[in-house]
């Protein structure tokens with residue numbers, strides 16, 4: 001993930017949401033891992049999620 005960001009990959013098209021819908025669900029394990037990775041790197045995830053519960057809100 002860190003390497004990917006460094007290389008400037010477009011993560012708008014790289015999510016692997018388990019739901020397989022148009023929008024990433026934001027709550028499945030895959031989405032959570034993705035959000036956590038973005039948070040760790042201090043980057044805002046460009047993806048649109050079907051839920052508005054970004055990491056850090058509990």
Ligand SMILES: [Zn+2]
Pocket residue numbers: 016017018019024025026027028029030031
């Ligand atoms: Zn998901």
